[in-house]
Amino acid sequence: VAVPIVAVLEIAGHFHFASAAPPPERWSTLKEPVERLHQEGDLVVVAPYWAEPNARAVFGDDLMPLRDVARPDEVAYARIIALSILGEDTDIPGLTLESEQLHGPFRLRLFKNTRHQPMLVDFADLIDSETASAVSLRGKKETPCTWDAEAKVSTGAPALHGHPTFPKARFQCAKSEWRFVGVTVIEDERYRPHRCIWAHPGEKESTVVRFPNVTLGNVIRGHGGISWFLERESKGSKLSMEVLVDEESLGVYEHADGDGWSEFSFPTSQFAGTPHQVEFRVSSPRSRQREFCFHASVH
């Protein structure tokens, strides 16, 4: 008797699971409720994570812009709209449920983020010739990097093993294509995306990213990492990034292969509320494949 029961259960399971997750076109039924709920600065997340492309295809860049999809973490968001299917839950810590709606197979929940720290400045937004500059620093000698708003985009070849995108707008610091400062996206140890400022150091040269006029808050916090595709090999030298305000060092963030997308923070309450020059100096004893990328923000 057991074998026919197994056969029947498997057939039933097949029909159940084949229709359990809504197909991509069904996600469009959520657009209107999400738009109604969404306020400026809200983050839209999806659980399970693998279903996120279905949401992006429907909500587009307005509700799910690159900066949100490839966020450093969730601290900057006061409210989080979590869409879920299959009874899955978001894995973001520190959320308090505000409201919940059910739409067919979807659960739409609004959370208050108890770990929220308002973000005053995102340094990645300031990567522009007007608001930032970059230099190569060898000893005390500075060589300015050249701003190019129409640089040749490069993704490396062959495509399966290419590098993170070298963006169109960037400070080019040397002839080598990879010596630039610009905004791109790297993947972390879970292959999740992070929008960040690429600052590959040179051989015996630091790469310095300078922001001359930033109104500070209580803290500069951020994350750094190397594309996990490279970092997982643990073959590279240590990296360090010194953070300076008005040429005064706040401290050094060190990154070793295997650390993954890791966090740093430096208190700046003594400078809070006034504009200052902020500088990030990235260096490494050996420059080979030190594709360092960081995100930093003022809170």
Place this chain on the structure above:
Amino acid sequence: MFPNVLAALRTALRRNGADWLIFWTLCLGYATWLLSTVSDLGYARDEGFYFQAADAYLDWFLILFDEPGKALQQSVVDRHFRVNHEHPGLIKSLFGLSRYFFYDQLGWFEEKGTSYRFVGIALSSLAVGTIYRWGAEAIGREAGLVAALGFAFIPRIFYHSHLDCFDMPVLAMWLFTTYAYWRALERPTWGRVLLTGVLYGLLLDTKHNSWLLPFALVAHWLLAHGGELWRSWSKRRLGIPPALFAMALIGPLVFYALWPWIWSNTIPRLAEYVKFHTAHVYYNMEFLGQTYFEPPFPRSYAWLMSLATVPFVLWVVAAVGVGEVARALWTERLSPWIAQWRAAGLAASLRDETCDPALARRHSTFVLWGLFILVSYAPWLSNSSPIFGGTKHWTIAYPFLCLFGGLGFVGIVRSACASLSRVRPASFGPRYFWLARAGLAALLLTGPFLMTAHSHPWALSTYLPLVGGAPGGATMGLNRSFWGYTTGAILKPINDAMRRKSERIFVHDTALQSWAMFEEDKRVKRGFKPQLDVAGSNIAIYHHEQHMARVEHQIWVDYGTVKPVHIGAFDGVPVVWLYARPEKAAPTK
């Protein structure tokens, strides 16, 4: 006349004809199903490389037909067979010849790609028929039928059966060789022995899985025929089956003859071939949410993936079959032997010839099948065996798993009929047993059939209800697809995305040769210019694998959008998706 025909048919069927009829029905039925679905399936990455190799080998055959002397010159042989020489030449030669005869000459196929794939389709279909024959001869017709259909209804077998790759050909050749070997053991006629040797040569010339077969056969001879061997040695006879000799002698000759690449520099080239596979480069594979790029690989990989991708009901009936075999081996063979060993000593117990020959043959068959399963999985007992190709590496075990399933089915039917007869002896007599058999077979095979039909053309994205289907597989972090073949599932949106006369398309994991076949088959519009860089493209395909996420990130930054224009999903799980560069984000010079 009609009654005469029926009578003749009945006589023919009675004389073993029914088995041939079922054999050919299975082969032709499976081939028809594969051919009717082949055009929906995109070309996998490796298929592209084999199209190229097949064309190069075909060119050589055409020279051979026209100018044999020229074709046999080393430089000519090398020029043609250098392409993809890391695998033997037989199957790629057949791909090329199939193209020549069935597409170029006879025009049987509308799509050129199908003509290469026809070799795999034909061999896979013959494998289904052979499973039936073996099962029918060793156990009974219904067992053979359940085994053959159970095998045909494994979703990943169905997928691989479509391809111009070596995985199904090597499975088929292994099956043909071992079936011939088994028949040569049963009755070692010259014809059967020679055929086994020739088939082993063809197996050697198909793929390197062939290297594992001698281990299984030697182990089988020792385990199942150890006593016989002992008795032969006592009488100063070798006691080794002639088929094994034939395989050892004829196999390498056939292998050599059919692979022109090794006609010169034989030893270095063979050494290179062996080294390529024993020191195979590690690719990557996602398993339980982690992508493995290099050893150590998890030892649970092969077993868990098998459970997740082979219908569970087949495992259950196979387990019943294995249980029956274990019980029979214990009660009919091991237990009496141990008793005799205790009573008369080891030497005397080995000399004993009282075992029923029919029973011994039956046991020998089951031990043989069991060893083929173990040998197929054995490489994955080592945590340094590469796992890049997923389940296809050990599919050779599946025919034998299904044959045990056939045996299990017979056992289940027997006990079900016995129970029903006991419960309602008046209304359920032996004349209704066929109904129980047919009903149970239909019940067991319906699920696998439905799952297999449903899996097309998503194939490798298919996970079965035991792990929660495709969504369960995605949540568990099991690889969603590889080889870039899912391009075939979104060709319409790709064609629809063409906005200009000439459109640069990033084809991601689809090999350029595979894309070229889409063009030849007119499955994509003219005017696409395929490329392997995201930069400079206007349309981008993204084939999801965990480690490929970085490619999607490349697209976001270059295109300035995270919004796919189309998602190809299987059961709600995104598998392959398409980006179109927004007009405002024109590619840079």
